[in-house]
Amino acid sequence: xxxxxxxxxxxxxxxxxxxxxxxxxxxELRRAQITTIIGPNGAGKSTLTNIVNGLIDNYTGHIERSxxxxxxxxxxxxxxxxxxxxxxxxxLRLTRQSSDAEIDRALAQSEVGxxxxxxxxxxxxxxxxxxxxxxxxxxxxxxxxxxxxxxxxDVSGEIxxxxxxxxxxxxxxxxxxxxxxxxxxxxxxxxxxxxxNQHLCCSGLPESVSQHPEYLALFGQQASxxxxxYAHHHDHEHxxxxxxxAHRHD
Amino acid sequence: MTEWLDDxxxxxxxxxxxMVVIAAxxxxxxxxxxxxxxxxxxxxxxxxxxxxxxxxxxxxxYGVLAxxxxxxxxxxxxxxxxxxxxxxxxxxxxxxxxxxxxxxVGLLPGPTVNLExxxxxxxxxTTRADLLNLLxxxxxxxxxxxxxxxxxxxxxxxxxxxxxxxxxxRRVQALMYVMIALLxxxxxxxMGVLLIAAMLVIPTSSAxxxxxxxxxxxxxxxxxxxxxxxxxxxxxxxxxxxxxPAIVVSATxxxxxxxxxxxxxxxxxx
Numbered sequence: 001x002x003x004x005x006x007x008x009x010x011x012x013x014x015x016x017x018x019x020x021x022x023x024x025x026x027x028e029l030r031r032a033q034i035t036t037i038i039g040p041n042g043a044g045k046s047t048l049t050n051i052v053n054g055l056i057d058n059y060t061g062h063i064e065r066s067x068x069x070x071x072x073x074x075x076x077x078x079x080x081x082x083x084x085x086x087x088x089x090x091x092l093r094l095t096r097q098s099s100d101a102e103i104d105r106a107l108a109q110s111e112v113g114x115x116x117x118x119x120x121x122x123x124x125x126x127x128x129x130x131x132x133x134x135x136x137x138x139x140x141x142x143x144x145x146x147x148x149x150x151x152x153x154d155v156s157g158e159i160x161x162x163x164x165x166x167x168x169x170x171x172x173x174x175x176x177x178x179x180x181x182x183x184x185x186x187x188x189x190x191x192x193x194x195x196x197n198q199h200l201c202c203s204g205l206p207e208s209v210s211q212h213p214e215y216l217a218l219f220g221q222q223a224s225x226x227x228x229x230y231a232h233h234h235d236h237e238h239x240x241x242x243x244x245x246a247h248r249h250d
Numbered sequence: 251m252t253e254w255l256d257d258x259x260x261x262x263x264x265x266x267x268x269m270v271v272i273a274a275x276x277x278x279x280x281x282x283x284x285x286x287x288x289x290x291x292x293x294x295x296x297x298x299x300x301x302x303x304x305x306x307x308x309x310x311x312y313g314v315l316a317x318x319x320x321x322x323x324x325x326x327x328x329x330x331x332x333x334x335x336x337x338x339x340x341x342x343x344x345x346x347x348x349x350x351x352x353x354x355v356g357l358l359p360g361p362t363v364n365l366e367x368x369x370x371x372x373x374x375x376t377t378r379a380d381l382l383n384l385l386x387x388x389x390x391x392x393x394x395x396x397x398x399x400x401x402x403x404x405x406x407x408x409x410x411x412x413x414x415x416x417x418x419x420r421r422v423q424a425l426m427y428v429m430i431a432l433l434x435x436x437x438x439x440x441m442g443v444l445l446i447a448a449m450l451v452i453p454t455s456s457a458x459x460x461x462x463x464x465x466x467x468x469x470x471x472x473x474x475x476x477x478x479x480x481x482x483x484x485x486x487x488x489x490x491x492x493x494x495p496a497i498v499v500s501a502t503x504x505x506x507x508x509x510x511x512x513x514x515x516x517x518x519x520x
Binding site for chain 1: 282284403407408410414415416417458461462
């Protein structure tokens with residue numbers, strides 16, 4: 001754990017209408033590391049990401065961000081207006097000026113370069129997710145915050161999406177904060193797991209978290225076993241991403 | 251110096267043109283943000299404003315603007331700008347405003363008020379003062395549109411994205427509401443309170459059929475608006491139809507024509 005510290009959160013608590021959503025959560029995000037937040041529905045996962053990216057600011061506790069930290073955020077539910085005529089390219093340029101080259105690079109990284117001129121309303125859900133992922137990388141973020149990036153994507157798309165996120169991490173050298181339900185699919189890429197249920201039940205490496213009693217209480221032995229299996233493939237994933245990089249250049 | 255404005259037909263034409271210019275971008279934004287029903291509500295409730303204005307002996311336009319702003323402000327408090335406005339709430343406001351306004355107007359002594367002109371507009375009776383109001387409001391709205399266009403479009407595309415990327419969604423939305431109130435107040439004279447929404451929605455729907463970008467849709471909406479205006483004024487002049495309704499019917503005919511043509515050219519269109 002010697003990479004650059006990008007964000008340090010200490011004792012974050014948050015109440016909404018008197019209800020405690022987050023209770024004294026502390027964690028660190030480091031460059032080029034993938035942190036995955038897991039936890040049951042209503043555990044406060046999305047709330048935590050919104051605190052990290054600055055959308056919620058009336059929390060208690062302390063967050064230290066590295067100076068000029070650039071955050072790219074992909075919300076869990078993005079309702080993209082289908083009443084509007086809008087090309088993919090324009091969607092990427094919605095709130096910032098980007099050069100053609102930057103747009104091309106971002107779309108290519110998410111393997112959707114061919115969609116550039118398409119109308120957003122004609123995209124499938126999976127295509128839209130990738131376009132939105134490309135969009136979040138446009139500002140060359142130091143930290144990518146992805147809230148359930150595979151919601152609504154089929155299983156093979158899901159696996160590919162997580163591979164892409166791993167590749168983006170490698171190419172952009174950014175930290176990734178990922179919220180996920182798909183425990184076993186995510187784990188192989190993850191450097192740090194935050195198991196959240198209002199409070200931080202446990203955190204650490206996927207293998208250690210999966211043996212933690214609170215984790216087992218929340219998700220059961222079966223989930224733990226599936227992680228053990230996937231954790232086994234850890235080295236292999238890096239190999240795949242490397243191979244894909246090489247492929248991209250020819 | 252402005253004798254040329256003495257011609258009532260010319261004044262009507264100018265008022266119509268100005269309205270088309272501002273209705274196109276505003277109409278597109280409202281259709282994108284599903285706010286067309288809000289313009290309808292403000293239009294209906296505007297009758298109350300007219301009634302208040304007449305009773306208090308101020309320019310009805312100010313009465314309308316006051317009522318529209320009160321409604322927009324109340325809605326902003328209730329909805330916190332977070333959710334789409336509830337149809338029920340809007341319907342209640344809309345019809346209470348209309349009913350209350352008609353009672354108010356009925357209380358006025360003598361046959362001073364032409365209720366039909368309020369409800370359906372009277373473009374051919376446009377005065378110089380009307381024209382000036384319309385022009386100044388349109389300029390103000392155009393300036394605001396240019397200044398905040400990027401934010402308005404981003405908000406229309408996706409509230410989540412706009413918010414996540416530092417656009418002050420609530421402020422921009424509040425500004426949008428106030429602009430709609432202004433627009434309704436000045437369009438009322440031309441279109442009548444019941445038909446304002448039509449002019450914001452119908453040309454826009456035609457343009458949507460083959461636009462490829464937001465700005466293109468605004469431009470094409472404007473062209474359809476012009477077509478509707480020309481058709482409306484012509485038929486109004488020749489057949490003595492009421493102008494507002496004639497414009498709306500022209501706009502719909504153009505929409506149907508466009509639909510038919512696009513179906514013929516692209517039979518596989520969704």
